[in-house]
Amino acid sequence: MDGITINGTTTSLQAIRKLSNSLVNSDKENVRELKKKCNEKFLSQGPSSSNIEGMVRRMFQLLDPFAEINDKMCKKHELKECLAIYPSESREYIIDSLVPAFFIYKDYENRDQTLRIPEVQYFLKKKCEKKALYTKLIMYDRGVTGCILKDDMKEYIRDTLSLYDGDYFTFQDERFLNECVEHAIMKIKFFDIDKSNSRYEIRKLLLSPRIDEFENVLQVPVGVSSNWYAPAKVVGFKNTFTNLDFEDKGYLSLEEFKRLDANYSELFYERVYDIFTGGSNKFTLDHFKKLFLILENRHEHRAQKVLFQILDINEDGYLCMYDISKWFNSLKKLFTMNTEEDFPSESDFVNQLFDFLLIPPTECQRISFTDIYTSRKGEQFYGMLVNCLLYLTFENPEEPSEEAPNST
Structure with a gap:
């Protein structure tokens, strides 16, 4: 591979490494601010999630206005035809997002590469979630390395847990937050750290069920221990261990x-x-x-x-x-x-x-x-x-x- 091509412009790997090294050695907060601006530009290039939902509803109304929503079916060529009324950028975003989904369903239940509306909505929702997660994770990459170091991974976990139930940890001892961070990193490290035992590859984290579960902890009510990363789970382990x-x-x-x-x-x-x-x-x-x-x-x-x-x-x-x-x-x-x-x-x-x-x-x-x-x-x-x-x-x-x- 000679480089990376974006919008017709190729950047050599040597230039990318040079940029990455300069970022690693720069002020951390300045680098984050730069990445924040880049993320805003990146996220603005595709349609919003609300626009996507509207496009999907309109698409299936055109396909079959009378069928129940879960019975509406769509093939790849129909997808392109129904989205023709939308701007090319938004249209191509949805088509590119769903092409792998059509491939998955090629031979499934003799469906002949057709998707139902709940499946379309699911795949597009996951695409939006992964896009948002990517922009979040790269903030903890010190350069353009594609990896997150151990200490930066802890910072990502701490920053995320700090948002739990709004101000939950504001009223907790700092030691308990540290304990929850160590508890969380135990699972992610056990399954997802690379062979060098020093860093995490972002491309693998995007596919990791551990990261999905961790991001979902913010939706878990206080006192519920159904999620490994929930504070109640940490307390439950301590209580059981202490009783023994x-x-x-x-x-x-x-x-x-x-x-x-x-x-x-x-x-x-x-x-x-x-x-x-x-x-x-x-x-x-x-x-x-x-x-x-x-x-x-x-x-x-x-x-x-x-x-x-x-x-x-x-x-x-x-x-x-x-x-x-x-x-x-x-x-x-x-x-x-x-x-x-x-x-x-x-x-x-x-x-x-x-x-x-x-x-x-x-x-x-x-x-x-x-x-x-x-x-x-x-x-x-x-x-x-x-x-x-x-x-x-x-x-x-x-x-x-x-x-x-x-x-x-």
């Missing part, structure tokens, strides 16, 4: 940790305790939160890597028969304590696991991390090996599953 810490040591012993949730096996608690503490025998609040982070995000690659490490007892890089036998015995003990259901034999249990992942057990006698992750069944697989309720949902798929022990 009988002696107010600031950490949990293994026996205290095991009191968290009776549906998880002793072996699971022992493996988590050993791996997370590194033999220090001090299970801290951060360790506690990390466990919930992993259990609540079992579908994520990073979380599955940790779960696989926990299950791999002999640390040979596979779940071999030795590991599976250990988890079978721990789950059977837990299962017979908590339910009156019959538990399968070990051979039937092994066959269940291999059948679930579509692996012939007679051929390899072991399961790799890749086997689990590529099966797209990792979330259920890891859950059912350590939790008796999740094992029941494996046996009876129609029943709802528990995601993680309750922290609040």
